[in-house]
Amino acid sequence: MKHVYILVILFIVFLKGLNAQQDPQYTQYMYNQAIINPAYAGSKEYLQITTLYRNQWTGFPGAPKTITISGHGPISNQMGLGVSVISDQHGPVKENNLYTDLSYTIRINDKLNLALGVKSGITMHDIGLATVNVIDDNDPFFSRNINENNVNIGAGAFLYTNNYYVGLSMPNMLESVHLNENGIRLGSDVLHYFVTAGYVFQLAQTTKFRPSFMVKSTLESPVSFDLNANFLFFEKLELGTSYRYQDALSFLINFAVLPNIRLGYAYDYVVSDISYSGPSSHEIFLQFDLNFSSNRKILSPRFF
Numbered sequence: 001m002k003h004v005y006i007l008v009i010l011f012i013v014f015l016k017g018l019n020a021q022q023d024p025q026y027t028q029y030m031y032n033q034a035i036i037n038p039a040y041a042g043s044k045e046y047l048q049i050t051t052l053y054r055n056q057w058t059g060f061p062g063a064p065k066t067i068t069i070s071g072h073g074p075i076s077n078q079m080g081l082g083v084s085v086i087s088d089q090h091g092p093v094k095e096n097n098l099y100t101d102l103s104y105t106i107r108i109n110d111k112l113n114l115a116l117g118v119k120s121g122i123t124m125h126d127i128g129l130a131t132v133n134v135i136d137d138n139d140p141f142f143s144r145n146i147n148e149n150n151v152n153i154g155a156g157a158f159l160y161t162n163n164y165y166v167g168l169s170m171p172n173m174l175e176s177v178h179l180n181e182n183g184i185r186l187g188s189d190v191l192h193y194f195v196t197a198g199y200v201f202q203l204a205q206t207t208k209f210r211p212s213f214m215v216k217s218t219l220e221s222p223v224s225f226d227l228n229a230n231f232l233f234f235e236k237l238e239l240g241t242s243y244r245y246q247d248a249l250s251f252l253i254n255f256a257v258l259p260n261i262r263l264g265y266a267y268d269y270v271v272s273d274i275s276y277s278g279p280s281s282h283e284i285f286l287q288f289d290l291n292f293s294s295n296r297k298i299l300s301p302r303f304f
Helices: 004-022
Strands: 045-054 065-074 079-090 093-109 113-127 145-159 165-171 194-197 201-204 208-219 224-233 237-244 250-260 261-270 280-290
Touching: 065 145, 237 261
Parallel strands: none
Antiparallel strands: 045 065, 045 280, 065 079, 079 093, 093 113, 113 145, 145 165, 165 194, 194 208, 201 208, 208 224, 224 237, 237 250, 250 261, 261 280
């Protein structure tokens, strides 16, 4: 029983690692919704590449760190393709995800579009048990690492115009059982559902207001939601704030370094019980809009 405490801590960390994979914790999700909704892939008329780094709960030992690299764009008038790589680390738990997204868009009218998408990929878990400090160095349980691969399948819908959007998605539809050795079940995926929506209001010639929200739900835990209020000035500088229910208050800023390159930062002030040890999270993204058409211009500018 001498390593029961360590096992409990490791188990909690591992479950948080699983939840991060199926329930991404992104404050700036509104700039890269393909991460949570495959139908978003190809919704813009150009190739968009986004890199993001998140350092969650700064100062908390073993806190989550996430690196995301993704790209999506149209491959025909009605189809879009996306690819994303997500790397998470939570203490001794490392998780690498590789996804592809495929979407099909139905033009309802000149302004309104409905996109349907599917997501497929693989998740690679690496549990570094050998790196955990234990009382008994000869304990065979901690003498090796655990590696496991799982297939993921997801789906989503995205209804949008140039001024508003509504999204519904389930990024992972498989309830995979994890680390099932010798009949011992140590963890399994929980299905997560996402609902997103946003609108762009033209307040003045140089100012736009972009309220949005995201609701995350499972059958086994309370509903979580994000409320966001962003202001865009001169189509270059964006300032905003966000509230994640019973979790964090966030402040966002991003700037168009060049017409097709945007740099953004978000600071989360944690208000949940975890705040006693590390009351902040940091997130930064760099986004590239690449247009390979002959006129080299963004054809239908959107702000989500």
